[in-house]
Amino acid sequence: MALRGLYSGGGEIISASCVMADCCPGDVSAATGGKRVQFGTRFLKDPSRVFHHNAWDNVEWSEEQEEAAERRVRENSAQRVPPEKQVDYEVNAHEYWNNFYKIHENGFFKDRHWLFTEFPELTPRHNQSNLKSLLLKDSGHEIIEHRGCGLIVSNTQEQQKTSSHSLNHKEQKHPIDEATQNLCHLDINTDGFPGSSATYRILEVGCGVGNTVFPILHTNNDPGLFVYCCDFSATAIDLVQTNSEYDPSRCFAFVHDLCDEDKSYPMPKESLDIIILIFVLSSIVPDKMQNAVSRLSYLLKPGGMILLRDYGRYDMAQLRFKTGRCLSENFYVRGDGTRVYFFTQDELDTLFTTAGLEKVQNMVDHRLQVNRGKQLTMYRVWIQCKYRKPFSPNTG
Template sequence: MNDTGDKFTDLSAENVKEKRPQFGNRNLENQDNVFEHNAWDNVEWNAEQERSAKEITENQWKSKLSQEKIDEYEKQAGTHWDTFYGIHQNRFFKDRNWLFTEFPELLPPPDEGCGNNIKPQETCVVNDSSFNLLEVGCGVGNTVFPVLKTNQNPNLKIYCCDFSPTAIEIVKGHPDYNQDRCNAFVCDISDEMSATPISDNSLDIVTIIFVLSSISPEKMQYVVNRLTRYLKPGGTILLRDYGRYDMAQLRFKQGRCLSENFYVRGDGTRAYFFTQDELKQMFEKAGLVEKQNLIDRRLQVNRGKQLKMYRVWIQCKYVKPC
């Protein structure tokens, strides 16, 4: 299983109907039963856990890297991700098994079938049948291809970008890549000089899944503003990303901290760990309106090794007002 909590691929069109209820509902009532299942939902943290997590991150911060190293990782961010995909190809990230339960906005409208009883995207543009989606930081297409497969809306067009040319080559070489429905391109979304084929006010949905966290905190607001500009009035940004004190944050060793709550992994890729409030402020500053901002706390259990892993993810939906 990777850091983003995905462990199997099950996104065929038939399989998308409520495999797992939204955010899950297996609650741990009795600590004695903790090793009876692989995962528990809605796990409450006690004061001691919070205190210990805070102490760990404060210690990490004490061994912050030098400014020179921080700048170098920033300059090489794209290269590190490109090397990552050169090594792992399409084997690292799995298709998102929670994609359609958490984001039913990605399913076709009800009259297209497939069991989506969510109202079609409520854009403010009258007589506009296009349905344009941008998947930012698409990697090798673990969101793109499940959506293309599941959402047969003939008006759906998926744009997807990543700053790794290797990842985009892999997307374009996928057997389900179809230029009529999908346009994959290389773009550093945090760089204003890096162009996209996307016009302002043209997108119904932007998905940004475990991507904002890999961008330097100083550039995040620019990215959110840019994506907001691309949205149609009524369009929505869907985000899922790391939450503060996720296990992946707490296991960083000394000498990996770039700035508060921002770290570099051994392979040079970086990760930030958000609070709900930080994301709220960023999206609202861009002029978006909150539809959802949730924290998903899960306890994953390795029953063989009797290990407990506390995961924290944040999920947001923010809408551009009409």
């Protein structure tokens, strides 16, 4: 099939529903009760049925298609944006995003309800069972019960020892004691910042107008949940804070530059359970990505995770860029002045592991989206990752 789509590489938006890859990454079917089928489950076996659904999963590219994509990237990367313009796009990046949200307000992106299928870590009380399994894995001990910061632990190899024997060896700590202490200290001296009393804390970086935050608050009714959200654009944060669904008792929105190493986040180190990066890391200069990820890793609790979904190499949006829009290798500027990078799995793995995180998931979503009305096909390449902060202080 031809590589053609609904996006003009110069940045002109022809179809706002799919351009920024922020639309639902799957199809909704009556057969599933109106719920979106998780990606990776709908396969195009008969090419004649391509327009029977809105999207197809794990679409294999032919060698010819791969070669055509490589050739197209070489062509649209041959002419680079002049250095003085590149400086402008970097220095005034916040203004370009402010203008974007002033124009589109909250009418551009759709709410990301698909997050709970792809990232169940965002659902209520997921952290309870996840904490137990992680501690079991790292310590080899059985956790009988978890009450807040208190852990009742049973070492299966020592269950036959008597209570008096245990009392005579009080100075001998269980291997899990250190992990328990690490968990307990997270809630010490945490007063004085938003969400300090929460038991499960989520931060979304690059929140836009709240298309992730508000679905999380709707879906996750955990009374211990607190959601932080930040964006480069003050206009976007204004739209979040003035939304009728914004609840300061459960959420804190703030302006923050992911690349600003001199400005601290409003929460202390090792205080977050989840950090969400949805099509945001790709918007910053490549040589600033590592420091940004490392600073985020610093905020995670042991066992906490970064959840990412972003653009993959040779995505339709990359192939549709016109010559003269390339800033550096695989890094482009759209017609509205916003920028985008296209990742490989290895690049993301290096970013996260260098920051001291361990891989839980790193997969490519090769998607064929279709516009049935216009009979158009759109080849999308997205990467989805989950990286966890280890419990062991030697590796975390």
